[in-house]
Amino acid sequence: MTVPGRRSSTFTRLLRHGFTDPSAAERLLDLPDMSSVRGDPVLLDALGAASDPDLALRGLVRLVEAQDPVERQTLLGTLVSAKPLRDRLIGVLGASEALGDHLARHPRDWHALVTYEAADLHPGVEEFERGLADATDPVTLRIAYRRCLLSIAARDVCGTTDVAQAAAELADLATATLRAALAIARTAAPADAAQCRLAVIAMGKCGGHELNYVSDVDVIFVGEPVEGADESKAMQAATRLASHLMRICSETTIEGTIWPVDANLRPEGRNGPLVRTLSSHLAYYQRWAKTWEFQALLKARPVAGDPMLGEEYVEAVSPLVWQAAERENFVADVQKMRRRVVDNIPVAEVHRELKLGPGGLRDVEFAVQLLQLVHGRSDATLHSGTTLKALQSLAAGGYVGRADAAQLDAAYRFLRAMEHRIQLYRLRRTHLVPEDEADLRRLGRSLGLRTDPVAELNKEWKRHASVVRRLHEKIFYRPLLDAVAQLAPGETRLSPKAAGQRLEALGYADPAAALRHLEALSSGVTRKAAIQRTLLPVLLGWFADSADPDAGLLGFRKVSDALGKTPWYLRLLRDEGAAAENLARVLSAGRLAPDLLLRAPEAVALLGDPEGLGPRGRDALEQEILAAVGRAETTEGGVASARGVRRRELFRTAAADLIGSYGTEDSPAEADPGALVDRVGNAVTDLNAATLAGALRAAVREQWDDTLPTRFAVIGMGRFGGHEQSYGSDADVLFVHEPREGVDDQEATRAANTVIAEMRRLLQLPTADPPLLIDVDLRPEGKSGPMVRTLASYEAYYRRWSLVWESQALLRAEPMAGDADLGRRFVELVDPLRYPAEGLGEDAVREIRRLKARMESERLPRGADPTLHTKLGRGGLSDVEWTVQLFQMQHGWAEPGLRTTRTRHALAAAHAAGLISTEDAQILDEAWVLATRVRNGVMLVRGRAGDTFPSDGRELGAVGRYLGYGPGRVGDMLDDYRRTTRRARAVVEELFYGA
Template sequence: MTGPGRRSSTFTRLLRHGFTDPSRAERLLDLPELAALRDDSVLLDALGGTADPDLALHGLVRLVEAQAEAERQTLTTTLLSAKPFRDRLLGVLGSSEALADHLSRHPHDWQALVTYEAADLNPGVAEFEQGLADADGPDSLRVAYRRCLLAIAARDVCGTADVAQTAAELADLATATLRAALALARTAAPADAAQCRLSVIAMGKCGGHELNYVSDVDVIFVAEPADGADEHKALQAATRLASHLMRICSDTTVEGTIWPVDANLRPEGRNGPLVRTLSSHLAYYQRWAKTWEFQALLKARPVAGDPELGAAYIDAVSPMVWQAAERENFVADVQKMRRRVVDNIPAAHLDRQLKLGPGGLRDVEFAVQLLQLVHGRSDATLRSGTTLDALGALAAGGYVGRADAAQLDDAYRFLRAMEHRIQLYRLRRTHLVPEDDADLRRLGRSLGLRTDPVAELNKEWKRHASLVRRLHEKLFYRPLLDAVAQLAPGEIRLSPKAAGQRLEALGYADPTAALRHLEALSAGVSRKAAIQRTLLPVLLGWFADSADPDAGLLGFRKVSDALGKTPWYLRLLRDEGAAAENLARVLSAGRLAPDLLLRAPEAVAILGAPEGLKPRGREHLEQEVLAAVGRADDAEQAVAAARGVRRRELFRTAAADLIGSYGTEESPREADPGALVDRVGNAVTDLNAATIAGALRAAVAVGWGEELPTRFAVIGMGRFGGHELGYGSDADVLFVHEPREGVDDQEAARAATRVVEEMRRLLQLPTADPPLLIDADLRPEGKSGPLVRTLASYAAYYRRWSLVWEAQALLRAEPMAGDPDLGARFVDLIDPLRYPMEGLGEEAVREIRRLKARMESERLPRGADPTLHAKLGRGGLSDVEWTVQLFQLQHGWRLPGLRTTRTREALAAAHAADLIPADEAQILDEAWVLATRVRNAVMLVRGRPGDTFPSDGRELAAVGRYLGYEPGHVGEMVDDYRRITRRARAVVEELFYGA
């Protein structure tokens, strides 16, 4: 039948068989070359069964057109009569444009797909060597390689080889190819071949028998002199042979390329020699190798060259691989490796990354390899270089749950199948899921998804990635819970020794105590235990990512003991995505925040509220404190209530600071350290101001009820007035009063003094909270002067006796509590003093410089390192603040921007007024922010104030994490601190001292 009826019928059939461009397909089927095939319904059905029928038909046309007449007849006959061949050929053509190109260039190679014998279903290295045997040069090797690849792809797309078998066949083909390339190199340089014994060690996916279609083939070369040869000349010869082998495989010609051979996993990487002797390899691994290098060696196997030398290499390095978990820096190295994987993902492709993205292939491989390194030292059954084999062995040995292992196996196979089919299309190295619908449709159909390939593919991919992401943590920690929960008698579970090994490898310094905590948290059949068994695997992972996992786990146990019977607590952690991670970060980051939380466990609710970590303003805080004080029965209860608010809000501030500094999954690390410093300074200042206001109200109530017979104000000084308080800072203050109308001056003075004394008594009552110490030593006449003065007394003193240092101290004076009108009049009083008309005279400037120099020589603690003291050391807080304050004293009278109590604002104003160049202002600001953060970090980590880095290694690591340094980089942190403050000191020498 011809004409419109036939065309309409064919068009409909083509649509039904999955063609997306049936008009073009009709034209191709009408070509004379397909005359013998066009009316065969079996062929149409076979095309419809491919991943991309349009691509398959186009590839078939190109192949048929490339045949001579007689061979075309043979091809046509075979296609119509042999279903296995038809499925294999069309399956390849419908999945791989690159292999269709190969067949059109080498039209006889279709015959490689004809055989279908038992041996053909599971070929090994020997069969592939036979397939490459006729290759007599690099180009003929490339052609023979593609011919072998055709057969592997055919078995893959037709389902006669699963994804693991396909990966193993690709690795075996790579082995045969390396051997053939080495043979070609030896043939080209027989003299070199005679001088040395060379062995090629496969690494990575090739070594693990799980290669991709397109991948670098990682290798290491080891060589020894041939009998009687000079070692130096033998190594030179071996290097030439290895280089030639790499070129044969890696070079691109008209026949394309095979794959790059990558030798960068060798000792010293690309900076090291390409070839080493066995003893040289061993010397490096024994002395210099890092944990990741032993992890890489887990997959090492000899594949080409001298077999005895290759076996000797494996025998020598294997014991080192299985002792890697006992190395001193193993935990820090593992944390670094995990973070490097995440950090190396290009942000633009994160959601399409099949290998490195969240829930990707690397998550599975890394988890399996880490568990192998931890437990393989005592269990030889785990020492497989193949991911799925190792996963099966881990499940069989009870190191991971069988159900988890089965799910992970399934997910890994699906993701690897996706990776294979993506690469097969154009034989390009990629791990990105395509975005184009046509590509996604072909990919989905190649995986057997036919109803709605694009939607089904996206759904399955996300499901498997999500499962991997969830199991990635569970794989480490679930068996630990099973080991202590004792819920399923008879099941294989980790032995105490194995559980301890795993906890040690994950950074827990006291695995015995950690197991006790896990047992207390997860054992039993209560709802609380069941929820905690769900939460703990991921919490343990977050703890392990910190500087002190033990502290995190212990803190969680204490909080759970305090709140475990409270219904909202576990529900909060289970249902609020950010709450559990925030809690884990806070509990494992140091002592201050957990101590605050354990004295007010209900504050954990802050971590789950959307606005919970935002600091509350002073007005709101003061209202709450004053209301709590007003409800109290006596002054002691009143100040305890004020302290309760302060405790909760200090926790809020510390938690926000830690989460901003560390970052979480939902909230990445704060990009601007200065913003964190300002936030903490403002929050702690507002909180302490509100607390002092509460203590003042309580003190007044003791003797006078509602109203004191004199107006009274508290003036903040130093860091308090500058809104720059840290967690452990004292509050420097001045007290000012003014008798009310009709009140005798002496009575007013006695009342004011009694109030101050009562405030100080109340605030110094014993407490486990960080103390709030009020320091009035900056008052006129210092410690020998009266604690409180009238406004008129201050005016008289400053008019007659004031020294330049007092004017400098007043630069940071700001009212903080008490009578606002009196506070404002105090500011009016001191403004002419701190911003003197026409600035400072030369003698005053010299006096300030003398005071600063004396302070540097006298106040630095004995034995303190001046390059590391954050407050008084070189380029530290004092250096920057005195420099900025000198500019304020000199120019504040004419530049309103300098009239601020805040250091960073004044520094920015000085730059804006062209008093300080931009680069120097930036140097000073960076140093001041860093020194402030060091002090805050020390208080957060140790729970007590400090002006220099801790000496304890774990505390120092925690400070490093807070400052943004990865594990193992505390030396870099200290070096950076010295460098930044050294530059700041140079600026101070110029700007402050006039050097």
């Protein structure tokens, strides 16, 4: 078929304007009544701007055809001349088939869209009441309601009101409609109206001023008899009025329904009376109400009926709402309820659910409501039933990060806009995103997405849903919430008097000083102070759950002062996992971790990362340290950088140790003390090895530009070689070198000694960090022997002069830094000495026993209690280690499992080889782990190493907490230590001394 030129041009224009069926549109424009539209480019542009141009044109044709001739000319003339009407009418017709149907049935209602005054932009209840004033029955009320709805939809689709204002206008229209319906019910039953006072309380989205286009309107009815009336008869009359109101709004008429009025949020739900007196409501809420009912009451708002009674109801239930968070398991109950909602969504619909699904509107609403109910007990600014206003208040008060609040606000507005436009199309109650391509196209265009509406819509929807889900998980399941909810009334925002009383009750030794810290941290109107006021009541309790609450609070103030201008610090404590509780545990557990943290306060960030406290491997540490040394301009600067890494990593290890020992709400205490000990030993050993590698690189670079004339290796000995170091351990080492080709022995030895001297100098520069001292006393000939030897010199010495104690010391030898091949060859050299073929002779065994007995008698400090000395005391570290080392030297040649530098590994291998019984192995392992943990605990608590329990009562209590003993159980701790080591000593007497 040949298309005439004019029609071909129109067809092309229609296609360009977004019509999906230009042929059908051409036919409609060819109708006689549409001649003025067809030739008017302004009207075609307006149709093309609609969400669905085809739908808008069909609706406009139906509206024009429904007019009488005079009205038709008026309508068409006004459309051409008045842009506000043109945009509003065509915008509504292109977005809502249902409102197009209404206009076709009531063709003069288009006049409701003509007015465009400033006062018309955001009408309230009074304006809507005037619009409904002539309604005298359900049918006329329905028509008037739709007429008012037209103006709301017009402002919405034209963008002269935003989604929150549109939702508020819909709630105001619902309020006016409930009042009109109640007036109709009263007029129909004046006798009932005369007997009672009836108040209608809006709940849910209507109560929160955030109603949808199509939604149940949730209400609660409160009734009271008028003065002199019988209460029973008055309540019956009130029930009849309430029932009639519900029928007027809910029943289907020739004009359809308005919306269902749902009273199921009332006490006892459907099983309870429709109307109760105020006292009956209160009695129910005080005795029987469930957590979700108080959450629902957060949005309660009187909207119709007796205004005084409505206000009395809200005033009476409001205190109950803001006490709900004090209920047992409140936070867990709310969280469980949200999960239950998601679980009940049909699987086929969950990915399309805008409201209830993950990342949907309910995720925002539940998170906001939970925060309101927890923090609103002490902050009246949070008492809003409107989600976005409450979110704004939460951000202003510091309960939610401003960036998080802004993202939630934007996502909520987008999702609500989607919901509005989906419902507006046919005015049906739905929260499912359509699947049909045409529906998605119209929906995308209605939201301003015009290039590729369907693809852009899906992208934006998924992006916002992802943001909501992430922030919901972060905020809704925030550990701090449950801790705040468990505080007693009045504790969430402490006055100076209340704070002083609480500090004393919590066991702070110096409440006055603690109060000064609180005032310094939380006074003022800054956002930082507001967040501190939220954190501190909970932190005070966590500090109090330690041996030294005062130290914990002082440490927190110092860290807060150091990071005061860092935007992420308080946000981390408020939002991220168990960061706040972890920090409280670390700061109140002793001196070492807080001292490390105050020198590297940015390490607080580690406490908020679930993976942040895991130990880093030696390769990663060495790579970081060597890179830092390489970047530094001086050797001193390079080693200072290495120390900075060591400081941070020591804090990481100490924090993980403390948190693993104490546990948190999210993570209970570590069940296996041996795992904690191994983790600390490995982490500190790897860190010290990496630090030595950095010092070696710095020393070599200073004089030889990274190429030393001799190959050089650092061999770990003692606890260093055994991967059993504590926080304050020295690094026992041997140094070995081998001249490079063409370098004579004297030059090579001078270079090696120079490197050693420089390494020791650099590591001994004054610093507040825990020192890393190099100890070379285990070298051949001890203090009188050379500091470093060639591999050949070691071989000659060990072949001719080696004593049995030196072979025993070499059991812990392991390369730690420097030339890896040289280190490997050193180990191959000493293996025959430490694991002698056919084991030890009787003379060697007697010598080892003699040395051990001499050490016990001579090296135990004067006055030390041998039952409590962890290293040299009865059943302590030395007892277990010498026993295990005797097994290694006797049987290592035959049992490969014994060829290890690690005590616990060797003990396990001896058990596996049948050299020691299960019971004896467990006794020795338990004693060794306990003694090691005591040494670690003493260092953590006092900030300096010690081999016995502290004498100071508070420090002793802190060590007890570290070992898992609660307040008042120090005596049990000491008794248990003595019992454990006494049993170990009995095993040592038998296995080591042959008793």
